[in-house]
Amino acid sequence: MAGADTALAAADLLCRACVRLLEVDGASVSLTHEGSTQGTFGSSGETSRQLDELQFTFGEGPCLDAVRQGAPVLVADLGDPAETRWPAFAGALVRSGINAVFALPVTIASKPIGALDLFRRSAGTLGAAALTGGLLAAELAALPLMDLMGSDLDWDVAAQGGDGWEQLASLSRIEVYQATGMLIGALDVGQTEALLRLRAYAFAHDMTAADTAWAILEGRVSLDPDDWLEPGGPRREPG
Template identity: 65%
Template sequence: MGVEELRSGLATAMSGAGSALEAADRLCRACVDLLDVDGASISVADQGTTRGTFGSSSELSRRMDEYQFTLGEGPCLDAVRDGVPVMVADLSDASHDRWPAFSGAVMESGIHAVFALPVQVATTPVGALDLFNRRIGPLTDTALTGGLVAAELAALPLLDVMNAHGDLDAHAEAEYGWEQLTSLQRVEVYQATGMLIAALDISPAEALVRLRANAYTRGMTASELAWEILERRVNLNNDRRWSATDTGSDGDHGG
C-alpha cells in the first residue's frame, strides 16, 4: 500500500466525525485496520507528563497510555521531549531499560512492542501517536509509513480543539487550548487530587505524586484509583497508606 493510499484511507476514516475526540478515536482504529498493529492511541503531553488520552482504538490502548501518566515514563514522553520517533520492538530485551516500570506493566497486559511517533503543531511536539503490538518485532515499512502519516493527521483534531475560540488572542487561545485538552480526560484525577489536598493538607504537586505512587503499588492506573477515591472506597485518613514513605498496596476500603 502506497503513501497516498494510506493517507486516503486514514483521512477517510476521520471524515464525518461529530467531534475532535471522535475523529481521533476513528484515526486510531484505522491505524489498527490498515497498519497491522494491535492498538493505537494519541497522547497529549506537556512539561514532561501526559495531559490526556486524546484518542484510542480500544480500552487496552487507553490503558497503555494511562500507564505512562501513572508511572511518569514511556515512549510518548520520550518522543515529545526529543521530537523524534521512539521504536522499541522488544520490551523484554535486556538491553532495553529506559522505562522499567512502564515496560513491566504493559508486558503484563500482553504488549511486547511499542512505537511512539511525535504529533506536531507548528513544528512543536504536543503529543504522540502510540502504536502497540502483542508480538515482538519492528514495524513493517507500511506500518511505519502509515504511522508517520497518521501522526501528521492527528494534529488536525488537536488544532480543532485548541482553536475552538477564534476570538481569543494567540496567548490566551493557547492557554485555553491546553485547558480544553486537560479537561477532556482524567477529570477524575484532578478531582481526586483535590480531595487528597483537603484530607492530607498537602500541595497539589504532592497530592498527584502520592496518587500515582499508590496507584503503582496497588497495580492500578491513576484514573482507576481516582475513581475509588471519588466513590469513597479508599480511606484517605489512613496516614500509613497515604504517607510519603509508605504507599502499601492493600489499602483500606470503605468511607
C-alpha cells in the same frame, strides 16, 4: 459539544485505520503538557486506551519521550533484558501481552504536543512501509486536536486563567485533578506531593491513576498523612 465529539470521533477513526493498515494491534493518540500525559484523545479500542492511561499512572513511557525528543521512539522488544527504559510502564505492557511499542510525535506549529502510540503483541521492528504510514498518521492526528481546540468545549470545568492548552489538558483527567485537590486539603500537602501520593497508591494496588482518583472521590480509598510510605501503604476503606 458537537465540535468536540466530531474531533474525538475522527481521532478514534484514525487509530482504527492504523490497526487495519499498519503492522500493529492497537493505537492511541495522547496529548502531553508540562512533561505529563494529559489525556487519550483517540484510540482503536478500550484496551489501547487503558494501555495509554498507564503512561500517566507511571509518569513514564514512549509518548513522553517522543514529545521530549521531538522524534519517533521505537521499541521492538520490551522484553529484551537490554531494554531498561520505563521499567514500570514496560513491565505493565508485557504483562498485558504487548511486546513492542512505537511512539510518533504529533506536532502543531513545529511544537510536539502529543504522540501517536502504536502497540503490538509480537516483538519485532516496525517495517519501513508501516513506519512511513505511521508518520503520516501522526501528521493527520494533529487535525482533530486542532479541531478540539477550536470546538465549543465546556471550559467551566477547566483550570481558571490557563491558556488553551492548559484548559484542554485539565479537561482530559478532571477526576485526577479533583482527587488531587481533595488530598491537598486532607493531607496538608502541595499539589506535586498530592499527585505523587495518588500515583504511588495506583502503582502499589495495580490500578490506573484515573481509577484511584474515582475511588478517592467516592470515598472508597482513604490516604492518611503518615502511612503512604509504610509497608502496609495507604488503606482501602471496607466495602
